[in-house]
Amino acid sequence: MGLARAFERLPAKTDPQTTKLIIGHVVRMQEEIGTGGAGFRFMYAAFLEEAAARINRPALTELAAQLVEIGDLWREFALVSARMIRDRDPLDPGLLATMLRAQAVSEKKLFTSLGKAARP
Secondary structure (H helix, E strand, O other), X not given: OHHHHHHHOOOOOOOHHHXXXXXXXXXXXXXXXXXXXXXXXXXXXXHHHHHHHHHOOHHHHHHXXXXXXXXXXXXXXXXXXXXXXXXXXOOOHHHHHHHHHHHHHHHXXXXXXXXXXXXX
16 A cells, blocks of 8 residues: 555646656556566466366356456556556546555455465
8 A cells, every 4th residue: 555655645736747757667667577567467367267177166266357357457557547647638646546555455355365265
């Protein structure tokens, strides 16, 4: 949630260029340099589907579907951010912070459920 808080503190009204640069760097880290963005979520979802079949744990299939949805939301975050950076939509770091918080809640719920489903 620290990143969401940092987004809320960005100087969008007084220094929109710096705000856009920072948002752009975060999205680049997310999509290209860091975690691979949504891509790793999709790969992990495919792994969960295969694991569900191999170890006969249907709950993993449902969690895989949830993880695909989370990946889709990460891609949406990147798209919304890019539209703001390119002045296609109004610059609104608060909206991005809200999206980040929702992602955090979704991922925490998913990985908590995954921990329970993985137990024998």
